[in-house]
Amino acid sequence: MAKNTKKTDAPVAQAPRGGLFTYAPAPESPAAAGDIATSYGHFIGGEFVDSSGSEALKTVNPATEQVLAEFAQGTGEDVDRAVAAARKAFADWSALPGSERAKYLFRIARIVQERSRELAVLESIDNGKPIRETRDFDVPMVAAWFFYYAGWADKLDYAGYGPNPRPVGVAAQVIPWNFPLMMLAWKIAPALATGNTVVLKPAETTPLTALRFAEICRQAGLPKGVVNIVTGDGRTGAALTAHPDVDKVAFTGSTPVGRSIARQLAGTRTKLSLELGGKAANIVFDDAPIDQAVEGIVNGIFFNQGHVCCAGSRLLVQESVQDEFLEALKRRMSTLRVGDPLDKNTDIGAINSSAQLSRITELTDAGEAEGAERWSPSCDLPGTGYWFRPTLFTGVSQAHRIAREEIFGPVLSVLTFRTPAEAVEKANNTPYGLSAGIWTEKGSRILWTASRLKAGVVWANTFNKFDPASPFGGYKESGYGREGGRHGLEAYLDV
Numbered sequence: 277m278a279k280n281t282k283k284t285d286a287p288v289a290q291a292p293r294g295g296l297f298t299y300a301p302a303p304e305s306p307a308a309a310g311d312i313a314t315s316y317g318h319f320i321g322g323e324f325v326d327s328s329g330s331e332a333l334k335t336v337n338p339a340t341e342q343v344l345a346e347f348a349q350g351t352g353e354d355v356d357r358a359v360a361a362a363r364k365a366f367a368d369w370s371a372l373p374g375s376e377r378a379k380y381l382f383r384i385a386r387i388v389q390e391r392s393r394e395l396a397v398l399e400s401i402d403n404g405k406p407i408r409e410t411r412d413f414d415v416p417m418v419a420a421w422f423f424y425y426a427g428w429a430d431k432l433d434y435a436g437y438g439p440n441p442r443p444v445g446v447a448a449q450v451i452p453w454n455f456p457l458m459m460l461a462w463k464i465a466p467a468l469a470t471g472n473t474v475v476l477k478p479a480e481t482t483p484l485t486a487l488r489f490a491e492i493c494r495q496a497g498l499p500k501g502v503v504n505i506v507t508g509d510g511r512t513g514a515a516l517t518a519h520p521d522v523d524k525v526a527f528t529g530s531t532p533v534g535r536s537i538a539r540q541l542a543g544t545r546t547k548l549s550l551e552l553g554g555k556a557a558n559i560v561f562d563d564a565p566i567d568q569a570v571e572g573i574v575n576g577i578f579f580n581q582g583h584v585c586c587a588g589s590r591l592l593v594q595e596s597v598q599d600e601f602l603e604a605l606k607r608r609m610s611t612l613r614v615g616d617p618l619d620k621n622t623d624i625g626a627i628n629s630s631a632q633l634s635r636i637t638e639l640t641d642a643g644e645a646e647g648a649e650r651w652s653p654s655c656d657l658p659g660t661g662y663w664f665r666p667t668l669f670t671g672v673s674q675a676h677r678i679a680r681e682e683i684f685g686p687v688l689s690v691l692t693f694r695t696p697a698e699a700v701e702k703a704n705n706t707p708y709g710l711s712a713g714i715w716t717e718k719g720s721r722i723l724w725t726a727s728r729l730k731a732g733v734v735w736a737n738t739f740n741k742f743d744p745a746s747p748f749g750g751y752k753e754s755g756y757g758r759e760g761g762r763h764g765l766e767a768y769l770d771v
């Protein structure tokens with residue numbers, strides 16, 4: 277399997293791997309993921325059912341390349357069945373008092389908490405992300421999202437959308453592979469709280485936690501047909517988003533696919549929200565506390581292997597502190613532990629798929645070919661699986677592909693600036709507009725800069741902070757509509 281086998285030089289003073297201390301392996305047990313079936317069908321009308329077609333896809337553990345399970349490639353007929361089940365369930369579900377719907381969401385949230393270890397391990401196995409992240413971030417976020425929207429279900433009259441706001445109807449929801457269960461929660465929790473029913477399609481490389489979530493819906497006694505899960509690749513997604521009987525499409529994924537869905541739905545009455553790609557700037561001013569900013573930059577780009585739509589993939593550092601900052605950054609990068617996602621010490625796990633690894637490799641090769649200087653800490657990579665070293669490019673110009681295109685991997689492109697105005701101009705010089713970060717000690721500079729950045733979310737002296745009460749979404753080619761918070765209700769209300 278193609279891997280990032282480039283030789284790396286390590287010119288900076290290297291800290292011992294793992295800092296002053298070395299870490300003994302601390303593996304989580306894969307058995308904690310519970311039983312994984314050899315093959316899965318869909319979840320339609322409250323039942324696990326076979327596909328009408330015979331095509332099956334495989335999901336693999338990206339850290340070992342072992343096949344975990346087969347699952348159905350959803351056909352047009354499967355999508356019809358799922359939409360019909362959601363339509364049938366809609367009348368009763370939307371007629372329930374909000375306080376009754378809330379009980380189901382609270383129940384789901386509590387079951388997610390009770391089964392959190394199982395879900396975290398299953399997510400790490402299917403996605404490749406470190407257990408530390410699934411355990412401490414993804415799964416707690418999933419529970420928090422259901423708790424939060426459970427709280428809204430009986431207060432919709434006070435959400436600012438007029439008295440007695442009505443649900444839209446049947447929601448078609450298509451999600452990517454980078455935060456499989458969390459993206460599911462971002463979509464399903466507000467839809468259900470507002471009285472909609474849903475058909476959700478997980479990504480083709482990470483279907484397992486969505487299918488496990490279907491079990492949780494049954495365990496919570498959720499009425500049949502309120503949540504339906506149909507698996508498959510982009511063909512199934514396209515059949516779902518184009519279905520004539522869905523009232524709302526919510527899509528998270530790449531900008532080209534988002535664009536094609538927007539074209540498909542133009543001129544129809546179907547409501548659409550799009551959460552797409554990003555190329556965020558993380559701006560470090562010369563007065564920023566260096567160590568704190570280094571932690572933020574590392575978190576901004578290496579969290580979740582850089583498979584993060586709002587990742588801080590462009591570092592803009594003020595020229596006067598460039599040398600000192602990059603020295604500290606390289607030292608910190610040298611302590612990142614890459615390897616087994618189930619080891620509790622791992623910082624960077626496996627790349628989600630061989631296709632994604634190829635894309636990262638192609639773009640980083642282009643970075644070198646275009647003249648940028650590449651650096652990675654020396655670190656051993658496992659022999660099987662899909663891996664990529666944390667990588668930093670200096671000497672990057674704004675015209676380079678690595679400065680313009682979303683790499684969606686652990687790769688940071690470094691650019692410099694001299695004045696705040698130049699920083700803002702460079703930060704905004706992208707077709708995307710999802711997020712940005714600012715590092716400075718001056719509050720006035722934070723406000724000056726933030727008000728000029730064209731990004732849906734701007735973090736100051738922190739990065740990648742999420743809260744269910746806080747809306748998230750993009751500008752420009754990063755999409756439209758907001759998820760999270762009171763604003764997130766609007767996508768599922770007929771307003």
Ligand code: NAD
Pocket residue numbers: 450451452453454455477478479480508509510511512513514515517528529530531533534536537550551552553554584585586682684710750754755
């Ligand atoms: P992708 O667009 O290829 O796939 C996303 C989902 O869409 C998958 O479930 C896929 O099967 C489905 N799909 C593919 N073609 C389709 C079609 N024609 N019609 C309907 N559905 C289709 O993207 P990806 O590679 O899985 O995910 C990575 C992208 O997602 C990145 O660009 C990233 O920035 C973006 N993303 C954005 C956010 C956000 O909130 N803005 C969050 C996570 C990921």
